[in-house]
Amino acid sequence: MKKKNRIPISEKSHNxxxxxxVFLLMFAASVSQVTAGVLVAPSVIxxxxxxxxxxxxxxxxxxxxxxxxxxxxxxxxxxDSLGNVSIFLRDTAITYPNSSLGWIKAxxxxxxxxxxxxxxVRFIARPPKGLEDGEYWVRVVVESQEGITSIPxxxxxxxxxxKLNMIMRTAIMLKYRTGELIAALEIKGSELIVKDESVDVIxxxxxxxxxxxxxxxxxxxxxxxxxxxxxNHIQLAVYRDLKRKVSLPIKAGNFKRPxxxxxxxxxxxxxxxxxxxxxxxxxxxxxxxxxx
Amino acid sequence: MCKLNKNVLLILALFVMMIAVGTPTAVQAQxxxxxSATATVQTPLTVTATAALVFGTIFQGVASSVAEVDAAAGxxxxxxxxxxxxxxxxxxxxxxxxxTGDDRMVITFSTTDCGVDTSANVDPTAASGYLNQNPYNLxxxxxxxxxxxxxxxxxxxxxxxVDQTAGAYTxxxxxxxxxxxx
Numbered sequence: 001m002k003k004k005n006r007i008p009i010s011e012k013s014h015n016x017x018x019x020x021x022v023f024l025l026m027f028a029a030s031v032s033q034v035t036a037g038v039l040v041a042p043s044v045i046x047x048x049x050x051x052x053x054x055x056x057x058x059x060x061x062x063x064x065x066x067x068x069x070x071x072x073x074x075x076x077x078x079x080d081s082l083g084n085v086s087i088f089l090r091d092t093a094i095t096y097p098n099s100s101l102g103w104i105k106a107x108x109x110x111x112x113x114x115x116x117x118x119x120x121v122r123f124i125a126r127p128p129k130g131l132e133d134g135e136y137w138v139r140v141v142v143e144s145q146e147g148i149t150s151i152p153x154x155x156x157x158x159x160x161x162x163k164l165n166m167i168m169r170t171a172i173m174l175k176y177r178t179g180e181l182i183a184a185l186e187i188k189g190s191e192l193i194v195k196d197e198s199v200d201v202i203x204x205x206x207x208x209x210x211x212x213x214x215x216x217x218x219x220x221x222x223x224x225x226x227x228x229x230x231x232n233h234i235q236l237a238v239y240r241d242l243k244r245k246v247s248l249p250i251k252a253g254n255f256k257r258p259x260x261x262x263x264x265x266x267x268x269x270x271x272x273x274x275x276x277x278x279x280x281x282x283x284x285x286x287x288x289x290x291x292x
Numbered sequence: 293m294c295k296l297n298k299n300v301l302l303i304l305a306l307f308v309m310m311i312a313v314g315t316p317t318a319v320q321a322q323x324x325x326x327x328s329a330t331a332t333v334q335t336p337l338t339v340t341a342t343a344a345l346v347f348g349t350i351f352q353g354v355a356s357s358v359a360e361v362d363a364a365a366g367x368x369x370x371x372x373x374x375x376x377x378x379x380x381x382x383x384x385x386x387x388x389x390x391x392t393g394d395d396r397m398v399i400t401f402s403t404t405d406c407g408v409d410t411s412a413n414v415d416p417t418a419a420s421g422y423l424n425q426n427p428y429n430l431x432x433x434x435x436x437x438x439x440x441x442x443x444x445x446x447x448x449x450x451x452x453x454v455d456q457t458a459g460a461y462t463x464x465x466x467x468x469x470x471x472x473x474x
Binding site: 038039040041042043044075077080084085086087089139141143145156157158159160161162163164165166167168169170171172173214234235236237245272273 | 335338339340344345346352368372433450456459460461462467468470472
């Protein structure tokens with residue numbers, strides 16, 4: 001039987017080892033300190049006409065106070081012609097009918113979270129009368145920075161020193177729902193762009209419902225015998241019209257041409273969103289031929 | 293006599309190092325669990341200023357630059373749901389000001405002063421991924437990396453005039469992050 005290898009060590013070495021562990025623990029603490037930020041949960045807040053209030057938790061896991069401010073902007077995912085998605089935050093001159101900017105309030109809006117502390121921010125909706133059935137959107141912008149900042153002082157009267165305050169903002173979606181809610185999506189168009197080793201699938205979606213369609217967009221590259229060459233999926237959130245792109249690698253192998261792409265969209269299987277917050281709607285599927 | 297098993301020592305050392313590297317993630321997970329009754333189970337987005345952009349001490353009339361892959365680059369760390377798409381925007385200053393506001397110094401950012409790394413790397417000198425990006429027009433299609441983290445590295449330049457008032461100058465750099473799939 002093989003003997004286990006044990007290393008006899010002296011008392012002095014033992015003390016050195018524990019000293020090493022203490023150093024590692026201090027290193028651990030310092031790393032935590034450097035990388036800690038204000039945590040915001042949940043990542044989507046849902047209010048409705050039966051429960052016009054909601055809450056958000058902010059947590060400061062660091063050992064220094066954090067100054068936090070809450071503001072609102074309007075911003076939904078928008079795409080360019082190539083299916084690249086951006087969210088532009090707008091504060092003024094909002095003309096979109098589904099904006100709830102101006103009638104969602106937060107309390108408090110400015111706060112200092114003590115080291116290792118947490119704070120609840122509450123929201124209340126005061127929708128205008130006669131609001132049509134559907135979903136109304138606003139972004140909750142949580143801005144945080146160090147509560148106490150120090151500016152380095154120059155050691156020489158002729159010297160210049162600089163301090164850049166790194167400010168962090170997280171934009172959380174807040175949805176207000178009222179009346180009968182319908183999730184419905186359509187494919188308005190599609191395009192395949194063949195590259196050397198991949199194919200980009202660009203699908204133009206149209207929102208036919210009165211809520212945001214939140215789901216999964218999956219594409220599978222198939223050969224002539226419907227053998228799968230590759231597949232990929234992305235999370236989809238269509239608030240109005242939106243183009244989304246999925247890239248599929250063209251893997252080498254014993255595949256028969258011509259190829260095709262099977263596109264499917266569903267709003268089932270989003271396990272990152274609680275079921276009671278999902279508005280379920282239609283599924284979509286289509287097959288696109290690849291002309292090489 | 294004191295005897296310690298070599299393997300136990302190794303495991304202890306690894307454990308402590310895992311605590312060091314993994315603490316933010318652990319805290320994040322706790323935060324999800326502590327969410328309200330309507331909380332989603334999607335990992336919350338967290339933006340952290342891991343390191344400030346540092347120009348050090350500079351002198352009148354001598355411009356100073358920091359590349360996005362220098363050790364002195366500013367570092368933001370974005371943690372969240374792995375592989376989820378995000379939108380990121382930087383708001384950058386045109387000037388830095390003294391505390392009293394009696395003088396300003398030009399700060400500029402070139403079209404290649406930014407890098408976005410979707411690996412768990414937070415070291416600008418080892419940055420990979422989207423390098424030489426325009427900080428005023430960050431790439432679309434950025435995702436939270438497979439390890440649940442994405443780093444953003446920022447360089448820049450300051451241009452003190454020959455009669456620049458000596459002293460300390462400050463400005464704000466703001467990074468905004470949002471999930472685009474929820």
